[in-house]
Amino acid sequence: MGNNASFKLYYFGFRFRGEVIRLVFTAAGKEFEDVRIDPSQWPQLKNQAPFGTLPYLEVTSGSQKLVLTQSTSIARYLAKKFKLAGRNDEEAAIVDMYADQVSDVLAEFAKTARESDANKKKEIEQKIENEIMPKNLKLFEARIAESRSGYLVPSGLTWADLYLFNLLEMLGEKRVMVLEAFPNLKGLDQKIRNNPRMAAYLAKRPITPF
Structure with a gap:
């Protein structure tokens, strides 16, 4: 096109x-x-x-x-x-890998929307908060630290960073507090929020x- x-x-x-x-x-x-x-x-x-x-x-x-x-x-x-997909095939592969991981976590959030039983819904929400999100936030935190750019890959902002930003927003009012334990994720969140566009x-x- x-x-x-x-x-x-x-x-x-x-x-x-x-x-x-x-x-x-x-x-x-x-x-x-x-x-x-x-x-x-x-x-x-x-x-x-x-x-x-x-x-x-x-x-x-x-x-x-x-x-x-x-x-x-x-x-x-x-x-x-x-x-916004990485500067070479290797970066693009890393971008896709972390984007797929974000998709997996979002799929867990989707389960809460589909669940009509209040008790089961609460169980899913607790699992997300206590197990799934902490585990994945550590993975994303480590990757940003490794890239040394403030983003998931060394060349800078990609769509996977934006996808991750969207996931962080799923934390709602808890986002600011949760990110205090993850300085690199907090930095990514702030970089995206402070971009003029x-x-x-x-x-x-x-x-x-x-």
Whole structure:
């Protein structure tokens, strides 16, 4: 697709899996149409989605149209296009590896949304808080320390950092307190928040629970 391509992202109004795509556009300084679908509208629109799921992205360039789904596939495509995927194949592999790990953790959060039994829901939440997040935050902390750039790879900001930032936001009000034990993760979080493009986006972004 040409450099004059236009982008239209379809997702629900909350952050979760679609937010990394919004963050990639923002970090790259690229315009896109952010179509936020109300859950009540979804049954009528579901047949329009390639796999019957959200998010999906329409890329239009002249008479050409590309439609992509799966959040990490979309984010990776855009990151490669906008030079946010690592400087070489080895960095790109590390970026993908840590992004996949973020996806695994987000899948645990998704379990809480699907669970209707209050006791089971609480069990899952406690496991995330006491086991899953501490273990993974240590992994991410060590990787940032090893890269010595303040990000997951030496060359600087990539889509995996933005994906990790989105995961950290899942901590909600506990985020600031939790990150005190992880100085490198805290630094990453602050670098992204203090980036002028990101700061402007975060200031106007709708407030959602997740």
